[in-house]
Amino acid sequence: MLKIVSWNVNGLRACVRKGFLDFFHQADADIFCVQETKLQEGQIDLELEGYEQYWSYAEKKGYSGTAVFTKRKPNAVSYTMGEEIGEKEGRIITLEFDTFYLVNVYTPNAKRDLSRLAERLKWEDNIFDYLRKLDKEKPVIYCGDLNVAHQPVDLKNDKSNEGNSGYTKEERGKMTRLLEAGFIDTFRYLYPEKEDVYTWWSYMKTVRERNIGWRIDYFIISERLKSVLKDSQVHADVYGSDHCPILLNIDL
Structure with missing residues (x-):
């Protein structure tokens, strides 16, 4: 069984001060992906025994x-x-293993005023082509902060957020296209009706306590892996960032 964790830590040094390593060791994942590290080489020295x-x-x-x-x-x-965005902004890492590819990403945010929406949609087209190219060679596990709530069930206030960054019809449409091209959203595949499960909350007062959130962090896999998919979890009880960790169990 392969256990993979993904977490947007919103600044790894800050997250380490808030208990990142406790969760890291407790999770004991085979592969642990993080996004939004917010640091340069040499700014952190993480002793993670047994991990590349x-x-x-x-x-x-x-x-x-x-x-x-x-x-x-x-x-x-x-x-x-x-x-170019991916390289200059450190947004993507792909690991190739014998039987699958792992793609860890931090998808660009369209920004509140949607000033980056065009750039974001270009990214979506590029990642779509890239994932399909990899998928022709071997199955793909695609994870990270994808900065989109796909369906109304994936955020608390869908009506009032329509057209906002992360919930535009364009961004949601790109996710639909991916899921129609031979990939599955593991959490929603296993729990199609489950409500009030979110992975990000605004830092505004009491928002997280009241669970007014968005599910924007995902494990997406090639459809042909669904027979070996065991579980897809959201650990909303783990603090340390404005996002919570998500976990995938897959028999690879």
């Missing part, structure tokens, strides 16, 4: 960034999908 560490840093300081910590040594690691 792979980092992708943004050129801009204190911004974006991804990392993967893995007990299984990959055959190859890539930090690009041939797309």
